[in-house]
Ligand SMILES: CC(C)=CCC/C(C)=C/CC/C(C)=C/CC/C(C)=C/COP(=O)(O)OP(=O)(O)O
Ligand SMILES: O=P(O)(O)OC[C@@H](O)CO
C-alpha cells in the first residue's frame with residue numbers, strides 16, 4: 001500500500017502561533033484544494049495552540065498531520081491522521097537529529113507508531129528560525145544537498161526528504177539535485193512560495209510543495225493559486 005504523501009502535490013502548513021488573514025477561518029484554509037494540512041511552526045507553538053487548530057480543521061475532509069517542533073507540543077488527538085516528525089540532517093547538534101526523538105520516546109507513553117512518520121529535513125535558509133534553532137549548516141552546494149538526500153533515502157530509510165527554505169524562495173538547482181538523487185522517497189519542498197509561478201516552478205522539481213506563511217499573510221485565495229500552480233506542473237510532467 002502506498003503512503004498517503006506519495007499522492008500529495010500540495011501541503012498547507014498552518015502555524016498555530018500565527019493569525020489567519022483578515023476575517024478568514026480555518027474552514028477557508030481547508031477549502032483551498034490542498035492535499036494535506038501540516039500543523040507546525042518553530043517558535044512559540046504550544047499544545048494548546050496546536051489543539052485549537054486541530055479542532056477547527058477536523059471534519060473538513062482534509063488529511064491532518066501535526067509536525068511538532070519539540071516533544072512538548074505533541075497533541076494526542078484522534079482527529080490527526082498522523083505525526084510528521086522532523087529530523088534535521090544538517091543540524092550542528094545531534095539533539096535535532098535524534099536527541100529530541102530519544103527524549104520523546106523516553107517520556108511519552110504509548111506512542112502510536114503506525115501514525116508516526118519522519119521527515120528528513122535539509123534546512124537551507126540561514127535566516128529562518130528553524131535554521132537558527134538547529135544550527136543548520138546552510139552553506140551547501142547542490143551536489144552536497146543531493147548527497148544528503150541520497151543518504152536519507154538509502155542509508156536511513158527515510159520516506160520523506162524535505163528541502164526547507166522557510167521564508168524565502170529556494171535555489172531551484174539545489175532542489176532539483178535533491179529530487180534527482182531520490183529513487184523512492186518523496187521530496188517535499190517548502191519556502192517562500194507566493195503565487196502560481198513559484199508553485200509551478202518548484203512543482204517541476206519536487207513531489208510536493210509546502211506553502212506556509214502565504215496563508216497567514218495573504219489568505220486562502222492566494223493559497224488556491226499555488227495549488228493550481230503545482231498541480232499544473234505535475235500534469236505537464238505526466239504528459240511529457
Ligand atoms: C522529536 C520531536 C517530537 C520533535 C523534534 C522535531 C525537530 C527535530 C525540530 C527541529 C526544528 C524544525 C525542523 C521544525 C519543523 C517545523 C518548521 C521548519 C517550521 C517552520 O519554521 P520557521 O518558518 O523557521 O519558523 P517560524 O515560522 O515559527 O518562525
Ligand atoms: O512559510 P513558507 O516560507 O511558505 O515555508 C513553508 C514551510 O517549508 C515552512 O516550514
Ligand SMILES: [Mg+2]
Nearest residue numbers: 166167212213
Ligand atoms: Mg515560518
